[in-house]
Amino acid sequence: MKKLLTLMMFAMATSLLSSPADAQDQKVRWRLAETWPTNFSLFSEVPRRMAENVKKMSGGRFTIIIDSANKHKSPLGVFDFVSSGQYQMAHSASYYWKGKDINTLFFTTMPLGMIEAEQTGWYYFGGGKELAQKVYGQYGMRYYPGGNTGNQMGGWFKKEINSIEDLQGLQMRIPGFAGEVLAKVGAKPTNIAPGELYTALERGTIDALEWIGPAMDLDMGFQKIAPYYYTGWHEPATELQFLVNEKAFQALPEEFQAILEIAMQEAAFEMAAESYYENAVIWDSIKQDYPEVQVKTFPPEVMSALKTATEELVNEFEAKGGITAEIIKSQREYSKKAREWTNISDKAYLNNLSE
Amino acid sequence: MKKLLTLMMFAMATSLLSSPADAQDQKVRWRLAETWPTNFSLFSEVPRRMAENVKKMSGGRFTIIIDSANKHKSPLGVFDFVSSGQYQMAHSASYYWKGKDINTLFFTTMPLGMIEAEQTGWYYFGGGKELAQKVYGQYGMRYYPGGNTGNQMGGWFKKEINSIEDLQGLQMRIPGFAGEVLAKVGAKPTNIAPGELYTALERGTIDALEWIGPAMDLDMGFQKIAPYYYTGWHEPATELQFLVNEKAFQALPEEFQAILEIAMQEAAFEMAAESYYENAVIWDSIKQDYPEVQVKTFPPEVMSALKTATEELVNEFEAKGGITAEIIKSQREYSKKAREWTNISDKAYLNNLSE
Numbered sequence: 107m108k109k110l111l112t113l114m115m116f117a118m119a120t121s122l123l124s125s126p127a128d129a130q131d132q133k134v135r136w137r138l139a140e141t142w143p144t145n146f147s148l149f150s151e152v153p154r155r156m157a158e159n160v161k162k163m164s165g166g167r168f169t170i171i172i173d174s175a176n177k178h179k180s181p182l183g184v185f186d187f188v189s190s191g192q193y194q195m196a197h198s199a200s201y202y203w204k205g206k207d208i209n210t211l212f213f214t215t216m217p218l219g220m221i222e223a224e225q226t227g228w229y230y231f232g233g234g235k236e237l238a239q240k241v242y243g244q245y246g247m248r249y250y251p252g253g254n255t256g257n258q259m260g261g262w263f264k265k266e267i268n269s270i271e272d273l274q275g276l277q278m279r280i281p282g283f284a285g286e287v288l289a290k291v292g293a294k295p296t297n298i299a300p301g302e303l304y305t306a307l308e309r310g311t312i313d314a315l316e317w318i319g320p321a322m323d324l325d326m327g328f329q330k331i332a333p334y335y336y337t338g339w340h341e342p343a344t345e346l347q348f349l350v351n352e353k354a355f356q357a358l359p360e361e362f363q364a365i366l367e368i369a370m371q372e373a374a375f376e377m378a379a380e381s382y383y384e385n386a387v388i389w390d391s392i393k394q395d396y397p398e399v400q401v402k403t404f405p406p407e408v409m410s411a412l413k414t415a416t417e418e419l420v421n422e423f424e425a426k427g428g429i430t431a432e433i434i435k436s437q438r439e440y441s442k443k444a445r446e447w448t449n450i451s452d453k454a455y456l457n458n459l460s461e
Numbered sequence: 462m463k464k465l466l467t468l469m470m471f472a473m474a475t476s477l478l479s480s481p482a483d484a485q486d487q488k489v490r491w492r493l494a495e496t497w498p499t500n501f502s503l504f505s506e507v508p509r510r511m512a513e514n515v516k517k518m519s520g521g522r523f524t525i526i527i528d529s530a531n532k533h534k535s536p537l538g539v540f541d542f543v544s545s546g547q548y549q550m551a552h553s554a555s556y557y558w559k560g561k562d563i564n565t566l567f568f569t570t571m572p573l574g575m576i577e578a579e580q581t582g583w584y585y586f587g588g589g590k591e592l593a594q595k596v597y598g599q600y601g602m603r604y605y606p607g608g609n610t611g612n613q614m615g616g617w618f619k620k621e622i623n624s625i626e627d628l629q630g631l632q633m634r635i636p637g638f639a640g641e642v643l644a645k646v647g648a649k650p651t652n653i654a655p656g657e658l659y660t661a662l663e664r665g666t667i668d669a670l671e672w673i674g675p676a677m678d679l680d681m682g683f684q685k686i687a688p689y690y691y692t693g694w695h696e697p698a699t700e701l702q703f704l705v706n707e708k709a710f711q712a713l714p715e716e717f718q719a720i721l722e723i724a725m726q727e728a729a730f731e732m733a734a735e736s737y738y739e740n741a742v743i744w745d746s747i748k749q750d751y752p753e754v755q756v757k758t759f760p761p762e763v764m765s766a767l768k769t770a771t772e773e774l775v776n777e778f779e780a781k782g783g784i785t786a787e788i789i790k791s792q793r794e795y796s797k798k799a800r801e802w803t804n805i806s807d808k809a810y811l812n813n814l815s816e
Contacts, residue, residue: 129520130485223578371730383585404813450614
């Protein structure tokens with residue numbers, strides 16, 4: 107641990123020595139703390155791809171060392187690590203910080219909210235970027251998109267859900283805001299450590315759980331013990347995040363600032379492509395290897411109840427006013443237009459093809 | 462023209478002086494020829510965003526000058542410009558080159574083919590990148606994605622299409638492969654210069670035309686003279702392209718190679734986000750300002766005929782064997798899996814919400 111501290115102090119010192127002038131004779135070494143454990147598949151690849159590209163683009167003068175949660179021991183400590191300057195960067199997800207600041211909730215994904223193409227349009231061109239900066243700027247940090255998982259599946263269920271009654275008292279692992287929505291319609295959301303999920307589902311401690319999507323679910327083994335795989339509603343476009351300490355960023359030479367920003371953006375976009383590809387290929391393998399798995403969608407009355415519950419909770423946030431109301435207004439106005447476009451473009455196309 | 466030639470020779474000379482060694486004391490100036498006229502909205506922004514980021518990331522040592530078609534006078538000459546080394550780069554679309562090499566057709570979009578998320582997954586992770594390189598490598602060039610327009614609308618029609626009969630003899634501006642498909646089901650596809658399209662549609666020289674989507678269509682004014690706006694089938698995910706001369710690329714210092722590649726990829730991804738955003742916002746304004754515009758979809762019998770016609774033409778290509786068959790096989794196998802994933806993710810989600 108002492109060795110780690112020394113290394114970190116060295117890294118901070120080298121970055122603080124940088125001035126925003128000429129980068130050609132400078133060496134900068136940064137450290138990034140990720141929320142994920144070692145080798146967390148699609149997620150872990152994003153900061154690594156980013157760091158590799160930063161190194162290549164800077165001719166080896168700007169390097170970023172990545173510490174997984176196995177090393178720094180605090181998956182949900184990374185916000186404070188970057189805010190305090192202990193690490194220059196983090197890779198995580200914005201909705202983990204809703205307990206610290208409710209405004210962080212809106213930059214990851216919202217239940218029954220925008221799909222990925224809609225949300226990415228909002229972030230880059232519809233005001234999302236500026237609003238995220240307003241929120242994170244208060245903590246001495248810069249926010250950047252960190253890669254999208256795509257539409258997450260609604261989860262693995264041991265029994266079918268045919269009505270609102272079937273949700274009453276249902277023990278389901280579903281953390282965060284989506285859990286609050288589900289509680290409002292009568293379910294009993296719980297959170298359980300990832301390593302204990304399989305056993306909890308197998309033994310009936312829980313009746314259902316949501317994880318991510320085929321690409322990340324397969325290795326968890328849920329398909330062996332819960333045959334009903336529900337389509338998604340709660341995380342239609344989960345966007346991870348990069349956080350960057352503002353002072354460390356300002357101390358970078360301008361060309362390294364540009365290299366870092368473009369590398370983060372490119373890695374985030376590329377994750378969305380990789381998630382889609384992996385979900386497609388792995389879903390195909392699940393269908394082959396586990397023919398007992400059945401895809402289900404919640405009936406209209408359940409969808410309608412979830413929608414009402416989500417809207418009520420969002421309206422409560424909106425009543426707080428300030429940045430919260432500003433973010434909600436921006437998303438509402440844009441997402442209505444975006445969905446109209448989705449309906450006459452990709453949705454019409456897909457439905458037209460299968461008639 | 463002489464001045465242009467001198468400038469180009471200077472640009473080539475500076476780039477050829479580069480060696481793949483250290484980039485820190487080097488200045489490189491490249492020229493890019495785009496197929497588009499000056500200020501062609503979303504399209505023109507892609508090479509400009511890329512060039513700006515290359516300049517920033519290289520601390521001003523690597524600059525790329527962009528010549529629009531108004532300057533170089535040969536929108537469809539850019540393939541040869543880059544292949545011969547007259548320009549180091551181009552921004553265009555792969556399907557324009559199907560007359561030179563049929564294998565270039567498959568990297569833009571295919572009628573009734575993959576939507577953007579599916580296609581981008583295939584390109585980056587499903588073998589598309591390697592196949593594109595096999596094709597373009599033969600011409601001394603490197604291929605990179607150049608930004609996506611999103612699902613293009615089926616076009617503006619003066620009369621409704623209720624049956625296959627309504628397509629017989631229909632005069633429609635629809636160039637390229639999609640035009641061949643439409644000809645197979647009885648329509649009369651034509652190509653008309655963009656500047657003459659409005660008048661041709663207004664005077665009835667043509668009965669219908671396809672252009673791009675709301676964001677690019679609005680300024681053309683078609684909504685004033687053809688009330689039926691059909692949903693898309695022929696270009697579900699039009700991806701533009703960057704072409705780079707292989708020798709010029711090899712002569713770049715390694716860090717400039719990395720800077721160029723990441724900047725191209727980021728700019729391409731960002732165009733997809735911008736297209737979505739612009740289509741959403743502009744479609745909303747068209748609905749407000751032109752309430753007489755009606756969105757229509759082709760009836761199932763028309764869709765089915767278009768599908769059969771497309772499959773027959775693709776099968777003819779496949780029979781040629783070689784790289785052609787290899788590309789078609791790769792796309793077929795992957796896109797089947799990808800569509801299954803789309804069906805249980807975004808499509809199920811969108812349909813479930815509107816029930």
